[in-house]
Amino acid sequence: MFQSYVTFLLSYISLVFLYSTEAESLIEKEHGTNPKISRYWIQRYDLFSKYDQGIEMDEEGWYSVTPEEIAIKQAERCRGKVVIDCFSGVGGNTIQFAKVCSSVIAIDIDPMKIALAMNNAKVYGVANRIDFVTGDFMQLAPSLKGDVLFLSPPWGGPTYSKVESYKLDMLLPRDGYSLFQTALSITPNIIMFLPKNIDLAQLEELACLSSPPLTLEIEENSIGGEIKAITAYFSSNVV
Numbered sequence: 417m418f419q420s421y422v423t424f425l426l427s428y429i430s431l432v433f434l435y436s437t438e439a440e441s442l443i444e445k446e447h448g449t450n451p452k453i454s455r456y457w458i459q460r461y462d463l464f465s466k467y468d469q470g471i472e473m474d475e476e477g478w479y480s481v482t483p484e485e486i487a488i489k490q491a492e493r494c495r496g497k498v499v500i501d502c503f504s505g506v507g508g509n510t511i512q513f514a515k516v517c518s519s520v521i522a523i524d525i526d527p528m529k530i531a532l533a534m535n536n537a538k539v540y541g542v543a544n545r546i547d548f549v550t551g552d553f554m555q556l557a558p559s560l561k562g563d564v565l566f567l568s569p570p571w572g573g574p575t576y577s578k579v580e581s582y583k584l585d586m587l588l589p590r591d592g593y594s595l596f597q598t599a600l601s602i603t604p605n606i607i608m609f610l611p612k613n614i615d616l617a618q619l620e621e622l623a624c625l626s627s628p629p630l631t632l633e634i635e636e637n638s639i640g641g642e643i644k645a646i647t648a649y650f651s652s653n654v655v
């Protein structure tokens with residue numbers, strides 16, 4: 417009796433094991449061969465070190481998420497503050513803010529992104545430290561209050577790097593000037609995550625939209641020696 421129970425248990429465990437390895441290799445095959453995803457999937461542990469613990473992505477999430485090492489650095493600058501992540505995506509930045517900030521509001525217009533960000537925040541054990549909001553940042557802005565605004569808007573897809581000099585009016589859902597003016601109505605402490613080919617002179621113009629001009633610090637973000645993006649820190653000296 418005991419022997420047949422053990423045999424049954426062993427067969428059940430091997431079936432579950434076989435099924436899960438098969439499921440994993442199916443996902444690996446799907447992501448590894450999908451031309452839109454494979455180049456990001458190869459970098460999955462740079463994006464989320466806990467990728468294997470249940471991280472979920474969609475296509476836009478794959479090409480937009482802030483690599484973890486960069487998100488940690490950006491979050492460190494906001495330690496102890498109330499941060500609004502205005503374009504949260506699948507949560508690359510939101511999760512790191514939640515670890516060190518006093519509170520985090522994560523906004524995204526796409527309900528699927530909010531669902532993915534919630535799942536991913538659970539993987540990192542920080543979901544209960546985040547207020548998730550599905551909505552349009554531009555419309556929600558008048559009701560928002562926070563110490564720091566983090567803007568990582570859509571850049572128009574992976575083709576952003578085809579132009580020599582990326583202009584602020586190429587950002588979505590509105591041009592960078594309108595986005596920045598809206599952000600300024602909430603706080604002067606604004607962080608923008610932008611393409612590596614952004615026109616730096618235009619960022620100086622943004623700083624001058626405030627009087628006196630905001631201080632502006634530009635940070636080049638690299639992973640393994642390769643420049644990935646640029647972070648612009650605007651502030652009236654609070655950040």
Ligand code: MGP
Nearest residue numbers: 479480481482483568569570571572573574609644645
């Ligand atoms: P990339 O240049 O598309 O990727 O984006 P990669 O792997 O550097 O390509 P390579 O083949 O040139 O090596 C670089 C980083 O920019 C990504 O990891 C994202 O963090 C960020 N990023 C890219 N896009 C298209 C967006 C976007 O639309 N919005 C935001 N917020 N970030 C983006």
Ligand code: SAH
Nearest residue numbers: 480481482503505506507508509525552553
């Ligand atoms: N920083 C994020 C990636 C953001 S990608 C991360 O690390 O995961 C940009 C996000 O902006 C997308 O998820 C898109 O759905 C969202 N978005 C686009 N228009 C928006 C709007 N008007 N208001 C709020 N979110 C918007």
